[in-house]
Amino acid sequence: MPGRRLAARWLLPVEGPAVERGAILIGSDGRIEAVGADATVPHPPGVVAESFGDAILLPGLVNTHTHLELTGLAEGVPGHDFPAWVRRLRSRKAERSPEEFLAAARGGLADCWAAGVTTIGDTGDSGAVIEALSTAGGCGVAYQEVFGPHPAQCEESLAGLQGRVEALGRFVGGRVAIGVSPHAPYTVSGRLYAVTAAWADEEALPVAVHLAESPAETELLTHGEGGFAEAWRGRGIPPPAPLGRSPVEWLDCHGVLGERTLCIHLVQVTSGDIGLLSRAGVAVAHCPLSNRAHRHGAAPLDVLLSVGLRVGLGTDSVVSGGTLDLLAEARAAAVLGGLDAEAALALCTVSGARALGLEREIGGLRVGKWGDCAVIRPGRATAGLAPAARVLASGPHDVVATFVGGRDVHRAEPMS
């Protein structure tokens, strides 16, 4: 790939102040070689140079929680009964063939790029997303899911997971990593959590868990009651052991919480839980619009940030949220956490990179990092606002172009 030089009216490096009439130079290795005022960034011969006029150039967005294999399964607003929704989703997934999962994953990745997202943290069990990332030259962590609420299934589930991770190893490398995701406390036994966490630790694999999402999950773990508990009883599954813990405490007592653990949702958390999460040093995937759509409540974003947790934003699946619009999540997070536009934008760039352990590689426009960027042309109605506020007021329809490692992966209109 020849190098690439991009210029625009505004450059928002995120890790550094905004630059009016800024530019970036990306080398043939895909890494940033220069960034700053247009007049100071070199024009080496042979480099593809492009100016985006009055647009805003910023780091590619980091979506820390997707389920791209579910692309195309969107269907209106989720119902109020979360356990029933989970069961419906499971039966709809069971109807999909491997080819359909792969097509969905490819379509979902293209949707991410079209929305200015260049890195994803994805959970799924089909293996389609890591294949899509690898073959399309994308960037992300694909967390392979494992399920098994009955303790007697534990060994079989772990062996299945280990086999899948080994088989998917052929897609790992470059900018694609694999992790594991013991799905959620209502689909995974305590034993399976413990052995999966221990194995992930041995293999230095990152872990993602859906945690403290719905009141029904808390009911299951604290009292062995509620919608999930009823479903378990119907399938002859013994209640979680030990009972009487919050979801966060329960995962902690199975050795799951640590610096390589990404906790998704964290809505139903007490101040004691937050202390525990903070001591464990976990990362957080905050999904405000999914939480709202399911009526789970709101995560205490301000508190999660104030104790220094690494928080990124996630859209969750299209089945929960409807669209993969990370800037809409950032607007919701700004309201929830009392954040200004810069802080909200940091959540979906540099802070998301930190949550995925990729802060040395991506998340800001800085020399040495990957040349991942999005070009956004906000609507005229935002003209009076500062550049970060204009980006925050934008959406996928305002994304003009997206680059991964300097490679052109999306154009709103064909290159002239």
Ligand SMILES: [Zn+2]
């Ligand atoms: Zn999810």
